[in-house]
Amino acid sequence: MDRQSSLETLVDVLASVLRANDWHEVNLVLCHPWDDAVELVSRAIASAAYVRPDLTLIPTTVNCNDKPCPPVRFLANTSFHGRTGHVSVHNATLVHTEHQYRVWSLLRDSRGEPTWVTMGTWRHGKLELEEGAWQSHLQRKSPSDGAGGSRMKLRVVTLVEHPFVFTREVDEDGSCPAGQLCLDPGTNDSAVLDALFEELGAENGSVPREYKKCCYGYCIDLLEKLAEDLPFDFELYIVGDGKYGAWKNGRWTGLVGDLLSGTAHMAVTSFSINSARSKVIDFTSPFFSTSLGILVRTKDTASPIGAFMWPLHWTMWVGIFVALHMTALFLTLYEWKSPYGMTPHGRNRMKIFSYSSALNLCYAILFGRTVSSKTPKCCTGRFLMNLWAIFCLLVLSSYTANLAAVMVGEKTFEELSGIHDPKLHHPSQGFRFGTVWESSAEEYIKKSFPEMHEYMRRYNVPTTPAGVTMLKTEPPKLNAFIMDKSLLDYEVSIDSDCKLLTVGKPFAIEGYGIGLPQNSPLTSNISEFISRYKSAGFMDLLHDKWYKMVPCGKRVFAVTETLQMGIYHFSGLFVLLCIGLCGSLLTSLGEHVFYRLILPRIKRKKKFNYWLHTSQKIHRALNMGTEEQKNQKLSLEKRCNIQQSQVLAAEQPWNNLRKEARRVHFQLDQAPEREGPVWLCANGRALQPGDREATLLVPPAEQKHVCDGGGEQGGFRPELPLRESQLQGSDAGLFSGAASKQKLSLPRAKGE
Template structure:
């Protein structure tokens, strides 16, 4: 619901203050005043930025007065330099009382920043300072104090962003030995050095400062020759800082002309470059640079700062609208600090607001610095198809990481080759393991080829020599590989491998691991996939393989391409309905209501019949038959159960109307019962109820409870390390592969009661189960406190100079962001679940005698009760009736039972006998007459 009170007070507007301490100061055009008005106009055109159809408005205060300020601008009458207290009061009376949520300021000195610190703390209103260059908030030697109400946003590109990008380029290419070249004496490289010093892998060689030698070519040449000669054996990369394009071109021209540049040295420009200034003349092939295609302007930063305030107000309004929308600081003399003000409440949302603005990705760092993180692009100088040098985009810097456009960064050796020489393609050997839906196999055709999928070998061995011979034979002209060893591999991981090979420009040979195991440390060596990688049999493993501590110490893993957890699979069982199942369609309260209503209806039928002048009673029309309470019960029961035997219906109109109402009531009850009968009589599905890995059935198995997992898998490793006793018990039930565990569950009689494995694999088995007997139960659990993730394994010694691990990781990240992984998931996991399958028309629901056992039992009970009823009749006739006849009272029972009344009143019985005799004699006469005629 809308906060009506707050909206009435705001009149549909949210205000932000503007403060220009020195109006005459030099700012990039347009002026701060114009930039604020432009930002408000642009943001008011953004739909849904503020809730409840609110609009932005700016109120601006200026230290020096203007002649005739516009309506939305207010002028402070005092100056800070003359009287800070008066200026604060003037600011409060001109701006704060207007109900501003925050103030945007434009300081240009450290002193002005301190003034704004004081203003925000005193007024308890957030202040966002837009500055040309970032100011340190605390003087050196003092304790660090950051006012959360005062944030600053710098127009300059953050030097730390340049350092992050350059550091990531070095790290992803494993260029750990580097040197620096500085073209300016006091260039700030502190952030970059700090990043490299945090990692023990990086080693800084020399810092070559050529600032003093740039004027003289001979001095520069001798300086470069000395340092480049000294580092050629210890440094693989040179990073340049403070060098514009002109100086960079001059350096490379001199080193190339006189032959002092080491041929295998990588060159990186560490400062952000403007794409418009990048040239190719005089620059070496392989040079790496980064920068933005367009530069942000002053009004972009102002609009982003205003949008930050608007988004924070919108987020705060969703939680406490009254506090967020109505500024509580309306009186500057109010010093009550017991309750949180609207400004203090808003500052919490300012510090946690992130969005993509015009100047970059906006977020607050350290609760006081607004960072405009630019999305840099990374370029590399390469040859175009006709041999001319050109800048080629390799990737981009997004959200603190490099996202590559292509698979592999150009190798230094290839960058110095002639453009006429084609680069060599990597040829990798890849091992996999069959695990649905990640890897499937099927037989090849008669010619030994795969119409679909990838040709792979199933050599049934891990011997590297045997595999070498098989693949050499397969690739040769004379293919003599037995067709039994050839398979067609396809699935989730095979599609991913084909995509990686296409984007990274490599070829691969694929084979299935010989022992069919993931890999574990056993008998002093690694088995399975890990063993093949460590032995050099394969360069890479692609399958549903998860990382753990032991494996990560001996092999490299890429970034995960699939996240899952561990789960428990059980089998459901159909149970026969119990004896009383035929009563389940209706609740017991409904059964009770039906029989109570039946007897009440019978009572009213009896009363209406005996009170009616037309009823079947002695007082009515003195009929031969009497409608008693037992007759009413007989009618009601016959209608309820649809019994077709002869009954005595009521004769009065009221009784007949009530009998029809009862028939309608019974019709609806019987229809509901029939509709639900088939569903409940089938019985329910039962299964082993397990809450998760900590369930007592797993930790204290009893009565032959059997559960297991796949041998030498991450699931077994997790159970062995976390629950040794459980692992010791389940070892006897462990299976070689996932499909074996599923088969044991579905076997009749079942060989396993529960199966533990990766939930991604179990979910797939459940989805394709045609019999709908499999079910995952319990809370999923993860390995080592983390999500179970599937990675691509890389041999710890890949081909030389090939950053394979980082390249694949970057491509996987790119696939995730571009939706390719979602496409794979939908392709291999989109199977119709059991609950939504369409069964064949010929399939019927058959219910055997076990479903109706309760009715048979009820009938047998009825036989026994009938015997008791017969005995009861004899007891009444021989014992009770003679005693009642001796009494003058209690002899009229016609309203209850006509037979009982006749038994107590013999005269009534005698009166009724003659008509019966006459009817018999008449029938006899008719019979003889017909016989005579015949």
């Protein structure tokens, strides 16, 4: 490629303001300085085109002796990070590039596999090594050269916060089979800590047993992993004041204070990264992402009297009541308008299907009663009755499905939408909420919502478990507790009663990082390893190990006991039954009042046929006279006598025979035509139709009163026997003349 073609290509590229990467698309192989030079010119032209578009026109002839043109100032003000480092222009003509390199060292990790570790950087023409990262001559010795290498020793401070850091008592011999041995002296004095750790490291050293603890948890596992990979040794202790750290009384407290004073080289716990702490200490890249949340407690409220009605809304109850009465009304109308219904206008039926009968039927279907009730006879009424049965089946199924869950008791809790909820900004009388002293949650609320912080200061607690305990006391001392959501989620998961839950939207997104003093050489190395752990899935394993557990710690027996319902759950039903008993007494009193007072007045006016639609009993009481009532009573007595005679006949030997024997007897012997005796009256009067039946019903001792004119000498005289057919069709048999005028009187059965 000649110089002329190269110049033309360069002009075309600069005219189109291309970046250096575009050169490779036209197959121009350039080294890094060429790329940065073109990038510098293109950026300058782009800046000039933005300010003064007329200056971007390139002249056709150029003289090196000409004075610098105005566009040169755009070149002098251009700087960027190129392939050769930081590129800048000094004095409008000198292009300066700053080279920066990162120094790596190949080391072996805890598994013996080689890995690259950052040891330092080359910048501003100088080599900057990270303290403690470069191996000394003792560390570079092979295992055969010494029993063990001398490793960097760090003092690490932590704070107990579940599930990131747990503590338990040491064994009898003062060791920790699981976890790391840590000290809890209750002070942050560097001299005291130095003396305690010196005694702990000595062979014959004695440290008070109450100071020794076994620390374990999410952060302890992460610390052990970092100590293996970097590598380093560490001394672990618990912060003396139990606080994360805040600016108070002119100094920093808690973890931040120990890092600033040099008491600790590293702080490992659920240490939130915020702007205030980042100004005085360094944080690694976050190893855990979280936010702030609100923890509340559910309360089991006692079931009120009307709890049995809760499964259905009041509108549903009203709908069922209206639907029942409307269905009963249409059943009555269909039955009365049908030619086949239970109405006197259809067939001559003894029973009438009234509105009360329809109500009784609808209530029986709804509540599943098995009592005797009238059913409609017409097809339309039966179809409507089946539809009503389907409706009742679905309603009752839904009711019973929700009854058990509702009757156990309602769980209520403080419904908070988040940090902006009016209950937090304008708390009512007796509403209490708080957080942990000198935590990131308090710092956030103090900075964002000063009035809210002023109100909740009196309810703040020293630790997260203390706040949860105040939330679960009876009566509760806190209504809501604000803290890191990761800590609250763990408290919810280990709650044996399952009464804790987080509400509202998360707010104040933050992360947990490892705290280090400012400009610590370990910051970048630890951040790099944390990034590797995230990519390799090690952080996910830690999360599953310490967070995945049985939700709420549910127990089988606890759930069984909760589902048992006592008498207080059904107190409303008992009250309803008592009200029904009292109402039945009033109904009975009303019936007597209606029968004694109202019914006689209605009778004196006229007959009301329309009462048949409402009640058949009231209709009969209004439209039936005294004679009809007597005839009805006699008919009832006659039916009773016939039933009694049938019972006596059933006791005869012939009736006790087997059915086959009776059938054979009837087939062999043809029964002759029955003949009956003929009775003639003394006066020779012919037997009238109907007198024969009356005569047969009268005992022989009293037959003289039937045909005689009242005298005892008269009587029946038997004649030659006639066939029964002759008796039925003729006037055989004569009675006395007085018998035709005398009214037939039948004797009553015994006991009537």
